[in-house]
Amino acid sequence: MSRAPLVVVGDVLLDREVLGRVERLCPEAPVPVFDESEVLDRPGGAGLAALFTASAAASGPPGRTRPGRPPREVVLVAAVSADTAGDRIRELLARAAVRLVEVPLLGPTPEKIRLRAGGHLLMRLDRGSGPAEIAAAPAAAIEAIRAAGAILVSDYGRGICAHPQLRAALTERAQCVPLVWDPHPRGGHPVPATRLVTPNRAEASGFVSSNLGGPRSGEWPLTAALHPADGVAVHVGGNGHGASNGASASNGAGAAGNGNGRAANNRVTPNHAVPTGAVGNGNGRVAGNGGAAKGDATTSSNGHATAHADAATADLAQAAGMAVRLRRYWGASAVVVTLDDRGAVMSDGVNPPLLVPTPFSARGDSCGAGDRFASAALASLSEGSSILEAVTTAVTAATAYVAAGGALSLCPELHERADDPASVVII
Structure with missing residues (x-):
């Protein structure tokens, strides 16, 4: 018998890790030249929280799960745009067996691009980080919250968690099931x-x-x-x-x-x-x-x-x-x-x-x-x-x-093969 799903509600973005080398300075200006070698994409914000939730749901907390008990489905309620970054997020969530219930986003899907060399973060480039315009919440999003066995809210302040319809559903469901709220500034x-x-x-x-x-x-x-x-x-x-x-x-x-x-x-x-x-x-x-x-x-x-x-x-x-x-x-x-x-x-x-x-x-x-x-x-x-x-x-x-390496630990195969400048690793 299936159990009520774990539902994550929040602001999602595309996190991109660009790995490379810095071995010289640019002749046009005294700035480092970054040679790209690897690109790693993952859902960020509430998307990363949903991936972690799916992993935790599959293993269960120590001493609490019973053998043979089916894992819970994980559902992400988030605003995603119809653009390349949004399509990438959809693909990555599907690979992780996270069901995405979309709230239409009127604007670009946010991206955070980090350039790393030698284990050091050199720069972060943000795209689409301005205020988001979110359309009316579809019935599927409201129903997903009402059917949740437990809820995680990952509120990055882009509007999804302040949406009147979604907030009303969260207020109602919090009276019945555990709700964890992860706030941000x-x-x-x-x-x-x-x-x-x-x-x-x-x-x-x-x-x-x-x-x-x-x-x-x-x-x-x-x-x-x-x-x-x-x-x-x-x-x-x-x-x-x-x-x-x-x-x-x-x-x-x-x-x-x-x-x-x-x-x-x-x-x-x-x-x-x-x-x-x-x-x-x-x-x-x-x-x-x-x-x-x-x-x-x-x-x-x-x-x-x-x-x-x-x-x-x-x-x-x-x-x-x-x-x-x-x-x-x-x-x-x-x-x-x-x-x-x-x-x-x-x-x-x-x-x-x-x-x-x-x-x-x-x-x-x-x-x-x-x-x-x-x-x-x-x-x-x-x-x-x-x-x-x-x-x-x-x-x-x-x-x-x-201790395991943070976000880069989500892609252990990266460390098991030689560099391939043409490759793109999906996690």
């Missing part, structure tokens, strides 16, 4: 009841600055995350022993919290959440109310702690504060702020913010890592995982993606 707000919103650090900062700066937000200021005020409980550890309020951690590094500023009388252990207390992770990080703590902190006579956090810990606390504020402002079940090689900070409204660290250190091209993160979270939630399980799965998937 030019995009809009998630619909109410979104299960998980996944901004990166810079995006979260931008949303906080533009949307939460006025008194209408009703939130405590982010400075509270860095300078705890009187009456705010901050956990202190360093050796795993609890402070006088009963909260403890395995190493004493802290992230900001979202409660009323007082720690509950519960012990925190790594990878276990206490419903009425704080949350620990693999590093034992815990949270108070916006306070960050290190092992060199001291405890005052009234049981409250004061801490001297270094810049990295302060930044972590600020990211946690942003996750709290954005979750409240958007009315989402959870917001996770991704922090590159540090992992991600999650606020779910139940427990103090939690840092989910990366399983190992990965350095490399992070292009597409956000799409990999969001798609892995969606696939996990669609199989019944908790939000914490989904975020942990997503952190691991995004880290492995960057």
Whole structure:
């Protein structure tokens, strides 16, 4: 028996990687001469998210899929134009077994062309990146959303996610199935009841600055995350022993919290959440109310702690504060702020913010890592995982993606054959 499909809704573009060599300067001007050797095309934006979703749906999250259970169909609802770039996207999606439900795009299909030599990005050329004009949504697009078993919205701000008909369908379906919203600087707000919103650090900062700066937000200021005020409980550890309020951690590094500023009388252990207390992770990080703590902190006579956090810990606390504020402002079940090689900070409204660290250190091209993160979270939630399980799965998937080489890792056959200047590799 077939299962409800996984549906990706968002702005699609054509990503083109042009690989080559630079061995000399141009005689007409002091600029490098780029000799092209390979061209790799792939769907970008929501298209890349759909490819990742299809891959995740086929394998399933660890421990969640049952043998013999059929994989879900993946459907992409996106605006594509009737041009060469649009035809290329259609071809690539079909090869990846992603069903495209088109919304007519009145204008060129966007393209991002990256020139790379010796593993370095030299230049990016954008085409058709201006505002998009999107026609009325066909009935097939609305029905695809209404039939979804889970939805990923990849909002690059070109209009598809703000389309009134599509947004109404997303708002309706979010009440019934998991919806993950991957926002970008030019995009809009998630619909109410979104299960998980996944901004990166810079995006979260931008949303906080533009949307939460006025008194209408009703939130405590982010400075509270860095300078705890009187009456705010901050956990202190360093050796795993609890402070006088009963909260403890395995190493004493802290992230900001979202409660009323007082720690509950519960012990925190790594990878276990206490419903009425704080949350620990693999590093034992815990949270108070916006306070960050290190092992060199001291405890005052009234049981409250004061801490001297270094810049990295302060930044972590600020990211946690942003996750709290954005979750409240958007009315989402959870917001996770991704922090590159540090992992991600999650606020779910139940427990103090939690840092989910990366399983190992990965350095490399992070292009597409956000799409990999969001798609892995969606696939996990669609199989019944908790939000914490989904975020942990997503952190691991995004880290492995960057470690493997990022976007270029999607074409392993490139590294298995000699250069052929006439070839075009399709991924």
